[in-house]
Amino acid sequence: MKLINKKFIAAAALCLGAVTAFSQETQNVPKDYLTKEFHSGRREALRKLMPSNSVAVIFAYPEQVFSNDVNYVFHQNPDLYYFSGYKEPDAALLIFKDQQGSGDTSYNEVLFVRKRDPQREQWTGRRLGVEGGKTQLGFKRVYNSSEFAKFPIDFKKFKTVIYDDLNEDASGDLKKLISAFKTKAGIVDVDKGLKADLDIISKYARPANLPQIINYIKPRANDEAHKSSAIIQELMAKPDSVTLASVKAKIAATYGDAGLFNEYTTALRGVKQPEELALLSKSVQLSSIAHAEVMRAVKPNMSERELEGILLYVHKKYGAEDEGYPPIVGVGANACILHYEENNETVLNNQLVLLDVGSEYHGYSADVTRTIPPTGKFTEEQKAIYQVVYEAQEEVFKLCKAGVPYSSLEAKTGEVLAAGLIKLGIIKEAKELRTYYPHGVSHHMGLDVHDKGSYAGNLEENMVITVEPGIYIPAGSKCDKKWWNIGVRIEDDVVIGKDKGTILSLDAPRKWQDVEKMAAEKSIFDGAKFPPLK
Secondary structure (H helix, E strand, O other), X not given: OHHXXXXXXXXXXXXXXXXXXXXXXXXXXOOOOOOHHHHHHHHHHHHHHOOOOEEEEEEOOOOOEEEOOEEOOOOOOXXXXXXXXXXXXXXXXXXXXXXXXXXXXXXXXXXXXXXXXXHHHHHHOOOOHHHHHHHOOOOOOEEEHHHOOOOOOOHHHOOEEEEOOOOOOOOHHHHHHHHHHHHHHOOOOOOHHHHHHHHHHHHHOOHHHHXXXXXXXXXXXXXXXXXXXXXXXXXXXXXXXXXXXXXXXHHHHHHOOHHHHXXXXXXXXXXXXXXXXXXXXXXXXXXXXXXXXXXXXXXXOOOHXXXXXXXXXXXXXXXXXEEOOOOEEEEHHHHHOOOOOOOXXXXXXXXXXXXXXXXXXXXXXXXXEEXXXXXXXXXXXXXXXHHHHHHHHHHHHOOOEOOOEOHHHHHHHHHHHHHHHHHXXXXXXXXXXXXXXXXXXXXXXXXXXXXXXXXXXXXXXXXXXXXXOEEEEOOOOOXXXXXXXXXXXXXXXXXXXXXXOEEOOOOOOOOHHHHHHHHOOOOOOOOOOOOOOO
């Protein structure tokens, strides 16, 4: 037993020395990550929005199993990263509106991090630890996550405790963190269906849409969880504005104010800071260069997955860590499936290929789509549909400036697309448009590809949005067969300016004439040959 212990201690000491020495080496890593000053500034911006005597609590995302004992690459909760810069699991951040305590020991934020473990770090990578949280992230108060349960804080003394939905998939140390928080804050476990409805009331219910909210909840109003909820029953009994205000207050007091958390983070993350715009611009530019290279490289005998591989190679060449979402590379009928992800068609032939692929660079996701002909030339039918989509996009670009109602983007898109399809004889009336255009034209982008941001009111300067009209005509549609299996989407990423928008994705041609011109250029992948599989 003593021998085993000595060996264990010796091994641990050796690992510690190796990890410490390795972490102190000069490394050729990117220098354009967000700074600790950026994250500190975002915490201060949140404090300005928070009510007096309040605290915000943000947890890391859970790790997810990929297969057996292998996890997916960890992806941090974007809100936790935004406010702290911390990229590891099993963590929690507390942000206080006011200083806690007094004098030199006072504080207004605390970060709880995953504990250093030399043996585990040898297998799964370096951990920042308490000291790293202080030196690299700039927090004065940092503790190991295991200390959270005994940390001297009484959440019940705060008038408002602000937190997002607590992740029910949490396990291990994260589950312990969330459980300790529930105990400290007096949060009771609640039926998942009931909690979902309470969240909808808290976040989205307004006097104007209350009848629709009531109708949405009514089918579940008599199940056991909803019947035993005094809050739900109060609203169902008297669904008016006074009752709604009372119910929202009770939800906040009993379950925390997820509505406030969503409101604050949406307001902050929806308008990008200069540092974020720099990273987004880089992510979109390198994604656009990747799309341009596919235009040069594509051939009718290639597969969907080959094109995906070219895109991903270019992303990695420019230093992107990942893709912002599963790549969509769909040819012919597959292009008419909005979120097609199989990418397993082996031959493209002369059908249009829709490529919706964007990189994730230092957490910020691009979202770029191009639709291209594998032969290098559009057919007349393909060109006609493409031009309708292009003209809609051009008209929407003109609206991408501060002060324009967000809703006007969709209205303009529908107007142009409907007119184009009527002219081509594909539809007879504008009300038929949704058959071939089933999605919206725009969404916010940033740390999430569908990022937080307001969809009500007007566009604001330094919002970043997509503009992505599309037309999809699957086989069997009620139009001439010559249009069947043509799917076209053109998607660009735009920074909202004071007087006009800035398109970030111009490195990938948009006009059909320019797409054909680029298709005639030589690709760096031309002539690449690999030995056949035996």
